[in-house]
Amino acid sequence: MKPSAGNRIVLRTLLQSGAFIFLAIAVGLLTNQLRPDKLSLVSDWSMQSQLAEESGLQDRGMLISMEEAREAFLSKKAFFLDARPKELYEAGHIKGAWNLPSEWADQFFDKVMTEIPMDAMVIAYCDGESCSLSKDLALYLFFRGYDNVRVLVNGWSRWLEAGLPVTKSTDVGAETGGRGENGERAKAE
Amino acid sequence: MGNVQKPSERRGRGKWISTGTPAFLARLILGAIFIYAAIDKIAHPQAFAEAVYKYQILPEFLINLTAIILPWLELCIALFLILGIWLPGAVFLSNFLLVCFFGALVFNMTRGMDIHCGCFSVSAGGSNHAPMAWYVTRDSLFLVPAFYLFYRIFGFSERHA
Numbered sequence: 001m002k003p004s005a006g007n008r009i010v011l012r013t014l015l016q017s018g019a020f021i022f023l024a025i026a027v028g029l030l031t032n033q034l035r036p037d038k039l040s041l042v043s044d045w046s047m048q049s050q051l052a053e054e055s056g057l058q059d060r061g062m063l064i065s066m067e068e069a070r071e072a073f074l075s076k077k078a079f080f081l082d083a084r085p086k087e088l089y090e091a092g093h094i095k096g097a098w099n100l101p102s103e104w105a106d107q108f109f110d111k112v113m114t115e116i117p118m119d120a121m122v123i124a125y126c127d128g129e130s131c132s133l134s135k136d137l138a139l140y141l142f143f144r145g146y147d148n149v150r151v152l153v154n155g156w157s158r159w160l161e162a163g164l165p166v167t168k169s170t171d172v173g174a175e176t177g178g179r180g181e182n183g184e185r186a187k188a189e
Numbered sequence: 190m191g192n193v194q195k196p197s198e199r200r201g202r203g204k205w206i207s208t209g210t211p212a213f214l215a216r217l218i219l220g221a222i223f224i225y226a227a228i229d230k231i232a233h234p235q236a237f238a239e240a241v242y243k244y245q246i247l248p249e250f251l252i253n254l255t256a257i258i259l260p261w262l263e264l265c266i267a268l269f270l271i272l273g274i275w276l277p278g279a280v281f282l283s284n285f286l287l288v289c290f291f292g293a294l295v296f297n298m299t300r301g302m303d304i305h306c307g308c309f310s311v312s313a314g315g316s317n318h319a320p321m322a323w324y325v326t327r328d329s330l331f332l333v334p335a336f337y338l339f340y341r342i343f344g345f346s347e348r349h350a
Binding site for chain 2 (some may be wrong): 009012013014015016017019020021023024025027028029031032035037038039040041042043044045128129130132
């Protein structure tokens with residue numbers, strides 16, 4: 001029995017689609033093998049792995065756990081930097097944190113970092129498990145000489161969940177690169 | 190126009206090739222979009238892999254494979270669309286991919302995620318890049334030629350089956 005016209009086009013579409021996919025897999029894998037900047041077929045996309053790869057510090061973790069961050073906050077041992085854009089920072093941030101958006105890090109570096117010693121512990125955070133802003137900021141600071149810079153992954157959400165002190169910026173001093181609140185010290189207090 | 194067919198040619202293989210200037214233009218536009226999208230991804234696989242990661246939709250083990258294979262699939266589809274060969278497959282896959290991309294964008298927009306940084310955002314405005322709403326609008330425009338070709342290829346054949 002001959003297939004109907006409808007069945008024929010479905011069959012033809014499936015066969016052609018399969019051929020396209022097969023062709024793309026073959027060419028993609030082959031060209032990837034040949035190129036100097038080839039990707040491994042499967043990578044570790046964890047933030048720790050990305051930081052280790054991009055900083056070149058394979059043996060040192062730049063991540064900080066929530067518990068360590070909480071301790072550093074309560075004992076006032078760390079400076080917190082919010083790597084998100086100004087609007088998000090103003091809507092709410094870790095109490096005492098400074099705003100240094102990773103995209104504007106170069107521009108506002110002097111304004112923010114002059115009061116933070118090079119050997120101080122600096123904790124960068126943003127929001128979201130895959131958020132790259134805190135990683136980008138931490139790497140930028142690391143390469144500017146801040147050896148003790150850490151990343152609190154998904155920091156804002158986790159901080160809220162933990163019920164730790166937060167604040168909003170509705171008054172002066174909340175401009176990009178500025179302090180969280182007027183007169184507030186950069187270091188957690 | 191090279192792709193215009195006589196009615197008598199709309200039999201067998203010939204009937205799969207869409208006729209008329211609108212379909213030809215739709216194929217060219219869609220093909221150009223896919224070529225433009227594919228070239229940059231092929232040139233910068235690591236950056237594309239990071240972009241896929243920031244969407245936070247695919248499991249980790251599929252991120253690099255997607256970055257390696259998807260741009261070539263887009264390029265294949267584009268070339269076949271422009272040449273007018275294997276159109277049912279090319280049109281079906283182009284629609285499938287565009288709907289997936291559109292769905293991924295809308296999904297991330299509704300959960301407040303900015304795809305530029307993989308971070309949560311309070312608005313669809315994103316950071317200092319083009320707003321998410323712009324990408325959604327742009328991608329919905331891409332669907333117009335794709336849906337038109339889908340209708341021409343599959344709608345036409347059903348009516349004449």
